[in-house]
Amino acid sequence: MLKGKKIVVGITGSIAAYKTCTIIRELIKRGAEVQVVITPAGKEFITPLTLSTLTQKPVVSEFFARRDGTWHSHVDLGLWADAMLIAPCTASTLGKMANGVADNMLVTTYLSMKAPVFIAPAMDLDMYAHPSTQKNIDTLRSYGNHIIEAGSGFLASGLEGKGRMEEPEKIVQLLDDFFAPKSNSQLKGKRILITAGPTYERIDPVRFIGNYSSGKMGFALAEQCAARGAEVTLIAGPVALNSSPAINRIDVESCEEMYQAAVKEFTNQDAAILCAAVADFKPEQTAEQKIKRGDDALTLRLMPTHDIAAALGKMKTEAQRLVGFALETNNEEVNANKKLKEKNLDFIVMNSLRNEGTCFQSDENQIAIISHNGRTDFPKKKKGEVAADIVDELEKII
Numbered sequence: 067m068l069k070g071k072k073i074v075v076g077i078t079g080s081i082a083a084y085k086t087c088t089i090i091r092e093l094i095k096r097g098a099e100v101q102v103v104i105t106p107a108g109k110e111f112i113t114p115l116t117l118s119t120l121t122q123k124p125v126v127s128e129f130f131a132r133r134d135g136t137w138h139s140h141v142d143l144g145l146w147a148d149a150m151l152i153a154p155c156t157a158s159t160l161g162k163m164a165n166g167v168a169d170n171m172l173v174t175t176y177l178s179m180k181a182p183v184f185i186a187p188a189m190d191l192d193m194y195a196h197p198s199t200q201k202n203i204d205t206l207r208s209y210g211n212h213i214i215e216a217g218s219g220f221l222a223s224g225l226e227g228k229g230r231m232e233e234p235e236k237i238v239q240l241l242d243d244f245f246a247p248k249s250n251s252q253l254k255g256k257r258i259l260i261t262a263g264p265t266y267e268r269i270d271p272v273r274f275i276g277n278y279s280s281g282k283m284g285f286a287l288a289e290q291c292a293a294r295g296a297e298v299t300l301i302a303g304p305v306a307l308n309s310s311p312a313i314n315r316i317d318v319e320s321c322e323e324m325y326q327a328a329v330k331e332f333t334n335q336d337a338a339i340l341c342a343a344v345a346d347f348k349p350e351q352t353a354e355q356k357i358k359r360g361d362d363a364l365t366l367r368l369m370p371t372h373d374i375a376a377a378l379g380k381m382k383t384e385a386q387r388l389v390g391f392a393l394e395t396n397n398e399e400v401n402a403n404k405k406l407k408e409k410n411l412d413f414i415v416m417n418s419l420r421n422e423g424t425c426f427q428s429d430e431n432q433i434a435i436i437s438h439n440g441r442t443d444f445p446k447k448k449k450g451e452v453a454a455d456i457v458d459e460l461e462k463i464i
Contacts, residue, residue, distance in 0.1 A: 067246040068238075069097030074143055074179070076152035076172045077117075078159045079107025080231070082188040086112065086153055088234035090120045096242065101143065102126065103172045105159065129171055140171060144178035148311055149241065152176070153214075154188030154231045157199050164202040182310055184241065186214045186231050194229030207429065210285060210307035214240060244293065244310075252461040254295030259331050259338040260288045261374070263303030265321045267348035269366065270357045279343035281305035283431060286453035287339055288313050294457065299335070301327045303342055321345050321371035332378050337387035337464055339456070340375050341415075347371060379410030387464050389456070390414045402436050412463055413437035415456055435459050 073093055077086050093100050100121045104114065114125035126143070152159070152172070159172065163185075168174045176183060185206060193199060207213050216232045262284020266274040285307050288300040292312050299314045301324055309315050316331075318324045321344050332338055347368035357364065375390050382388050390411045392402040395418070402416040416434045432446040435456070444455055 068093060068242050071098045071148045071245060072146055073098050073100050073241070074147045074150040074175060075100055075102050076150060076155070076175070077102060077104040077108040077112065078152065078154055078156045078172065079105055079110060080154035080156050080188040081111060082154040082231040083108055083111035085231060085234050087116065087120060089151070089153060089237055090117070092234060092238040093241070094120070096238070101146070103143070103175050105170050105172050107156075126171055126175075129174075140174040140178045143175050144180050147179065147181045149181050149184060149244075150176065150179045151184045151186070151237070151241065153184075153186035153237055155185050157187075157189045157193045157196075157202075160185070160187060160199060160202045160206065164205040180308070180311070182210075182212060182244070182308055184212045184214055184237075184244075186237055187229065188231035189229045191229045204429075208280065208282075210282075210309075212240075212244075245312075246293075251294035251296075252464055253291055253457070256296045256336040256464060257299070257334060258291045258296045259299050259301070259328065259335040260284055260291065261301045261303075261324060261328060261338075261340050261342035261344075262288065263305040263307075264343050265303050265324055265345045265371075266319050267321065267345045267371070268352045269349050270353035270355065272356050275345055275348065275368075277343050277345065279303070279305075281307050282429065283449050283452070284339075284341035285309060286449045287341055287456060290450070290453040290457045291339075294461075299331050301331070301342070303344075321348065321374070325372040325374050325377065328374050329377060329381070332381055332386075335386065337389070337460060338378055339389040339460070340378070341391050342374075343393065344374055345371055373409075375405070375409040375411070379408075382410055387412045387460065389460060392416045393419065395419050399434075399436065399441070402434075406436060406438070413459060 075090060077083050090100050101123055102117045102121055103126045117125045162173045163176055168177055203213055214232050214237055216230045263281030264277045264279040266276045268274050288298050289310055292298045292310055300309060301316045301318060304319055316327050318327055348371050350367040350369045378388055388411050390405060390409060392405050392414050394401050398416055398418050402414050406414045414436050416436055417431055429449060430446055431449050431452045433452055434441055434443045
């Protein structure tokens with residue numbers, strides 16, 4: 067469903083740049099509007115004239131268009147686009163993007179981008195397999211970017227693609243699938259509220275009580291629901307992740323802010339998925355100035371925060387559905403079942419810190435779904451796939 071979508075296509079200095087012509091041609095054929103941004107090295111492999119002929123738009127390469135002071139605004143491009151695709155993306159550009167080295171128009175555009183970003187790496191196997199390249203790819207993935215690796219699709223891992231750029235037809239189809247709602251989904255037209263990420267409870271102007279939540283699971287759920295045609299409202303704690311323009315995003319910091327937003331939004335929702343790792347306690351008092359180090363121990367008196375799940379459980383009508391999360395360290399099933407009943411949830415997603423490589427800061431998760439009818443266990447998967455399992459369960463009851 068690319069008709070009417072505005073796509074920024076970034077091209078870097080790789081021999082695979084010639085394949086980008088096919089990508090652009092196919093995007094335009096499907097109704098997209100394309101603006102090319104190319105690095106100086108990229109112009110060594112394909113000419114701007116060829117690209118502007120395909121897109122009917124001047125190619126953007128330098129910061130200044132002419133010597134009269136006219137300049138290209140990377141900020142405007144970031145606001146204009148529905149998506150950014152960087153194909154091919156060299157090892158050098160991967161490193162610059164991962165570390166914020168904004169020394170050319172393409173990287174500055176990427177850093178200003180408000181829309182989802184799709185990255186198709188292209189390099190030889192040795193460069194691709196080098197630990198520094200893999201680290202940069204993992205970093206970019208952790209920022210919420212979609213990594214398209216040859217033969218693997220979204221959020222791939224390992225060395226399956228061996229560095230080559232995915233075929234143009236596959237890249238375009240992945241973009242099309244991303245924007246296309248599933249017409250047969252039970253969620254089409256439904257309003258879904260999702261909370262994601264941590265909350266920060268301030269101690270003073272520079273310190274806070276928080277947790278290690280990255281927000282990846284909640285954002286994956288939001289994207290999954292949106293892809294199935296739902297109208298998604300995402301209440302996000304302080305995280306460094308991008309979300310689709312189709313998602314109504316509300317950014318908050320504290321439990322109090324998340325609570326107020328959730329209570330306000332829930333009345334008009336068909337369902338809510340409470341994935342956020344909300345702080346259970348906050349300082350009784352917040353210092354107005356930075357607390358200085360002293361010789362004596364510092365005592366913080368904590369008080370309970372709002373229980374958002376319990377509050378929404380009391381508000382829930384017979385027509386609404388409510389899904390919770392239970393991250394446990396011991397007595398997992400007993401504690402999850404207790405939350406399920408006490409907070410009036412329809413089902414609860416249980417995971418455990420005992421499962422290494424899952425939960426906080428990870429790209430993978432391993433869950434069990436517990437409802438009033440029993441328990442279903444799932445194997446360890448990418449969080450995108452876990453989100454699909456959870457949303458499948460929601461579709462059965464909505």
